[in-house]
Structure formats: structure tokens, C-alpha cells
Amino acid sequence: MRKYLMPLLIVILFVVIMGVSWQGLVDEYVQLIFMYIGINLILTVSLNLINGYMKEYSVGHAAFMAVGAYVCGILTVWLFAQDDVFGAPVLPPGSAIVLFPLILIVGGIAAAIAGLLIAFPSFNTRGDYLAIVTLAVNFIVKSAIENIEVIGGPRGFMGMKKVVNAMTTVFDAPWILFWTFTWAVIAFWLVRNFVSSTYGKGIIAIGSDEEVAELMSVNTRKIKVITFMLSCGLAGIAGGLFAHILGYVNPGTFNIMKSVEMMVMVYLGGMGSLSGSFIAAVLFTVLLEVLRPLGIFKWVVIPTFLILLMIFRPSGLMGDRELTDVFPQLRTWFGLQEKEVETHASVSD
């Protein structure tokens, strides 16, 4: 029965967070932090696929978040809200409650397609040089949005609050919080499945030695395209949720700082560790809020903390290990079998 402990824990946590938010036991500010945690969970696990498992350097992940945010935002406003630009809603506003998750997926697909912008260059270049490409993509996407006047240009795009209101009018619940946590769970589940399959482990092989991966029959180009699309798609979904949390988006949000924030969470948790991503996303988000009273000094304290961490734990909190590696008794919690074979490390060669 311990096999179901972890899913059960997730469900309980989910219900508790939803419950306290729904009943108004915690104020809007705390709810907002909950949602930021959810968003950061998705972003961290998605970037971990590229920077952690595949050991490429994407320093422009905010670009794909932006694509998702704008595509979702524009679609929902066009479909479900009275808007200055798009006019009357195309569909009855109430239907947003059903169609919102589908639109999130559309936003994710759009971001996944945008991910091809870095997937194709990654065939021929890697490491620092690919980092430059991703940096360029970040700027391209941001400037492109800034120059499209119809969606607000640099002023940003708004109207998503109306959509959220339309959803709560039909049924009063913290919908965005619900979808944020649902997607956080889905994101972790998908990535865990992917990197634990022999097919998906191809990306770990690429990260370790790409040439050998190719020589040992891994179609590295195909795996790279899949990984970049999966990762960027998840970032797009996080973006779509983010747009509906704030109710407006502006291109300035998706600048290089946002990308750096994601990288910090990945490296804080440990490259190639899902448990690490989880711990880091929660810790970092909460830390940012807890230290808010320090004002500008927050940006002295947090980087100092990061420097200390990198001195004492150079490969992040978890390295590339999972909680189940550190505490093997947890394996049953996650529904994992015992190790396939017992090792006898003492056997000499």
C-alpha cells in the first residue's frame, strides 16, 4: 500500500491548498505565492530537461514562456471577453471554464514550435555557442512582441482578468490555482516518465557524450528536437498560466532576468534531479517573498546565499541524485520497484 503513499500525499496537498484558498482561509497574497510556486515548479522542471539532463545551456527560456503567455492570453481574450481590440467575445464567456485547459495546451504547442528555433541550431553547435543562440532567441521574441502594436507592443496586453472573472462567475473556485497545480503535477510526471525510459535516457547520454550517443545508435537530432519541444512546450504552458494569474502581460517581464531566475532554480536544485527541481522551486519562491521586507537588500542577500551554496555544494542541493537515491527507503513511496539487481560493490574486479 505504501506504493500509493506519494500519489496520496500529492492529492492531500493539492486538496488542502485548494481548500484553504477556496474558503478564503488564506488571503490573496498567499494564494498568489502558491501560484508562483506552481509556475516555478513547471518552469524549473522544464528547463532542467535542457540544462540539467541534456547539459546544453539555454539562457533564454523566458522567450518560450512569453510565447505561451501571449498565445494563451490573446486566445482567451479573443474568445471569451469583450475587448477593445478584438471586440465582442466569439464564444459565450462561460465556456472558458471548459475550454481554458485546451487553450493552455494550444499555447504550449505554440511554444513547442517556437522551441524549434533553438532545436535546429543545436544540431551543429553546443555548449557556450548554443547559449548565445538561446540568448538571441530571447531577445528576438521579446522585441518581436514589443513591435506588434495590435497586442499592445511594449505596453503589454491585458484583459485576461475578465476571462478569469467569467470562469468564476460560472462556478466560484480558484481556477487558475487549480490549473497551475494540476500542470505542475503533470509536468513532473511527464518528465519523470521521459527521463526514466530508455528512450528518454538518450538525452542523458547526449549530455554525457553526444558523439558516443550518436555512435551507439541514439538518433541525437530526433531526441534533441523532442526534448527542446517538450521543454519549451511546458514553459509555454507555464507562461499561459502566468498570464492569467497576473491578468496582463508585458514583454518586459520575459527578459533575460526571468530566464536567469529559472536557471538559478535549476542549478540550485541540481542538474538532472527532479527532487532538486521541486525543492529549489519551492525554496526559491518562498525565499524571494520572505525576504521582501529587506527591499533592495534582498538582491544582496539572495546572491550571497547562492554563492555560499555553490561553494559548499557545487552541484546544487541534490546534484544529479534524487531523494530516492539518498533515502532508498523512499523508493516504495514513489511506486518504484526495488533496484532491478542488488549490487555487491565489494566484489573486486
Place this chain on the structure above:
Amino acid sequence: MPLFQTKGLTHWFGGLQAVNDFNIQLDGGELMGLIGPNGAGKTTIFNLVTGVYKATAGEVLFNGTNLVGRRPHEITAMGISRTFQNIRLWEEMSVLDNVRLAHHYRLKYGLLDSIFPTKRRQAAEKKLTERTLELLDVFKLDPYANERAVNLPYGAQRRVEMVRALAAEPRLLLLDEPTAGMNPGEVVQMMELIQWIGKEFDLTIWIIEHRMQVIMNICEWIKVIDFGATIAEGTPVEIQNNPRVIKAYLGEEVV
């Protein structure tokens, strides 16, 4: 039709001709040796055959198909796999995963099964793990199955690399200095292992080696190259007495 053949294989690195008109023919089942002084172009030939480099000119024929221009994973899937001069395992992966991944091209499931834990994936993974463990068992590596590759002793890492190459189910196995860095006892074991693999897995083996002891004992036919060009070929005894080979290895005055 020969199993494997190169015709006029030539490769230039910029202005340097690394391989010059290299011809070889393997009919299947033999143990072929390739020797030559450092920098003679031996590993370059392996890299040309496995698709790491694209040959400037010439053909590499495997079962009659030209391999030049194909990507390495396709060539591996067609039945040529190799080991490396310096051990190149995926260090932080377990031994089991290292070997399992060499099966990547014949996985019976695709992207969706890798994202969602489907029945098909579980069945395929289970079968793959069983087969991999059997293979590891044969090479007495099963105690290390869950160990990270980097933690293994040197000799065991060499064996893992060989098992990984075999897991790709090749018909032609290329071994790039399999005894590099080994002590005399390990060298003898490795020689026996190579001969045994050839028979047991019905393989054609092509081996680059610096140790004359190895090459002279196990190879049936030897090719010698220097500065990218073939300078001699023949049986071990012929090669040992060939003045051009002695000159290439030891210098002019000795002859």
C-alpha cells in the same frame, strides 16, 4: 559479396591527408588487425567507417551499401559498432543503462510511450533489462549493474564498453586499442575475451592495437599503415619480417 569493403578511402583534414587510398576487404568471420605508428591515421579510418567524419573520397561498403554520408546512428543500426581508444562510457549513468542505451535504435516503442507509462513500454523495458542482465552476466559484470560507470575499476570499464558495443548487435565490431593501459595479466584475459567474442557472437572483428603481442597472437591478417597510406599487409609472420614495417616503427638505421 564481401561483408565489408572500402574502396579508395581518402580523407583530408584541411591540407593534411590523413588517410590515403585505403582499401580493405572483410568476408566475414575473420579477425583483422590494423597497426601503424602514432598518428598514422588508424582511428581516423574507424571514424570514417562509423560516420563520425565524412570521407573526402572513396567508398565504404557494408553488405553492398555505401555508408559514406550516413549518420553514425544509422551505421550502428546497420550492424557496425565500436569501442574507443580512451574509455568513453556515459560516466554518470549506471552500467545497466549504459548497455541498455545501445539498444536505442531497436526500441519497440516511441515518443508517446516514453512520456506515458504504457503497457507496451513496460513490456519492452522489462525484456530489454532481462537481455542486458544476461549479457552483463556473461561478462561477469552483473555485480556492477547499478553502479555508476565511472566508479568501476579500469578493466571492468573496458569490458562494459565492449558489452555496450555488443548490445548494439553488430556484425562487424571495431575495437580501438582494447588493451590500452592494461597490465600484462589483463592483456592476456582481454586477448582470450576478444577471440571468444568473435566465435560466440559470430562476429567479424577489426582491431587497432599498439601491442604487438596482442596483434601477432590473435589476428589472422594484418594491415600496416603509416602517414595514412598502406605500407604492408599479410599474416603476422610476414609482417614481423617486413623491412618497410620495421623501418616505419624503428627508423631507417635499424634495417
